[in-house]
Amino acid sequence: MKRFFAMITMLTLTLVLAVQPAAAAAKFPDVTTSNRFHDEIQFLVDKKIISGYSNGSFQPKRNVTRGEAAIMIGRTLVLDGTQRNTKFKDVPKTYGASGYIAAATEKGIIGGYPDGTFQPNKSISRGDMAIIHSRGFDLQLGSKRDFKDVGPNMKASQAINHMAGNYITTGYPDGTFRPNELVTREQFAAFVARGLSPEFKQRTQMKDGYAYDLTKTYVYGQSDGDLHVTYKKVSTKFAQVPFTGFLWEFKHSGTGKITYLAQDESERGLMLVYPISSGVLELAYPVKINSTWQTGYDMEDRKTITGVNKTVKTAYKTFTNAVEVTDNDGMKNYFVKGIGSVKVIAKSGETISELKSIQ
Structure with missing residues (x-):
């Protein structure tokens, strides 16, 4: 993948893309390990996707311009950055970012x-x-x-919703996204890293949630063969x-059947989602004994939390902190924090x- 950070401001600093591998791997003095996005920035540097300025700094708090954003996303997607004429009257061929x-x-x-400008x-x-x-x-999820602060009629509402559904953003602790605030270089780097790697997507998960770990593969034993559940990028x-993106792949070793699903965890609860379709609310939050909810569009289909801190023996291990959920048919599903079903x-x-292993 090509590198993608280049400073394009016409009158000020010039971003120097690293050429030597040693320079690309160097740490920035202004991005210490205490920086929330240190790992994401270093991940992109190690992948030779981004670099810093000629003075060795990264300037993580510096705001990203529209031209820089075009370069960042362009090089991430391996677009042709060859300088050329554009349709915008304020972006001539000679402009550094014209190609992207x-x-x-x-x-x-x-x-x-x-008005015809960029x-x-x-x-x-x-x-934006x-x-x-x-x-x-x-x-697409x-x-x-x-x-x-994100209403349904807002221009960016759908895009923000997709960002959240793909574990790229969780917004701020106060429940806002702050769409009108400016984006810094460190924030943009974090968003790009999450778009590329399940490891960084996982860091957006709820700390005390019941969703699957995006970096793990789960193996469940069933009567007709094992079921392997893995989060991966697919094209189907x-x-x-057409769909291209990250989904949970449920692959049955016995029948060979493959099903792709998404999992969405929010303040409402844990939902299993069928892409381009509906979803099922598997576990409602807050977790409370005797809590009952409608699982989907069917008014009659309901689930109830019938136990907390339950002891459940599986082939993988015995859990003592499982939540028991019972549906209309009497089927019981057990969930554990940080693991899932x-x-x-x-x-x-x-x-x-039943869970056999986590790899």
Whole structure:
């Protein structure tokens, strides 16, 4: 993958892309391990995707311009950055980012203003960043997470929703996304790293949640063979609609059947989602004994928390902190924090599925 950070401001500092491997791997004096996004920045440096300035700094708090954003997303997606004419009157061929701006425009990732300008030196907002990121990575999964300052009629609302659904953003602790705030270089680096790696997506997960760990593979024993559950990037179709992105792959070793699903965890609870379709609320939050909820569109389909801190024996290990969820048919599903579903038992007492290993 090509490197993608280059400083394009016409009148000020010039970003120098690293050429030597040693320079690319160097740590920045202004990005210490105490920086929240240190690992994400270093990940992109090690992959030779980004670099810093000629004085050795990264300037993590510096705002990202629209031109820089075009370069960042362009080099991430390996677009043609050869300088050339653009459709914008303020972006001539001689402008450093002209090639990436032209390429990203042709792909429909970015756009200009009604007056025919692109305004490459204007700082980009979090809302506009979400739109560029969503289009660039072709994000197609939304989230049930609600941001207090993101309304349904907002231009960036769908893009922000897709960002949340793909574990790229969680917003701020106060429940806001702050779409009008400007994006810094460290924030943009974090968003790109999460778009590329499940390791960094995992860091956006709820600390005390019940979702699967995005970096692990789960193996469940079933009567007709093992079920392997892995989070991976796939290219497939749903109802004849092309899809490329990260999903949970449920692959059955006995039948060979493969099913792709998404998992969405928000303040509402843990939901299993069928892409380009509906979802099922598997566990409602807060976890409380006798809590009952409607699982999906079917008004009659309900689940109830019938136990907490339950002891459940599986082939993998014995858990003493499982949450027991019982559905209308008497089937029980057990969930454990930081792991997810560990065992499913039919009303008859027969084990339908149980965790065998986590790899």
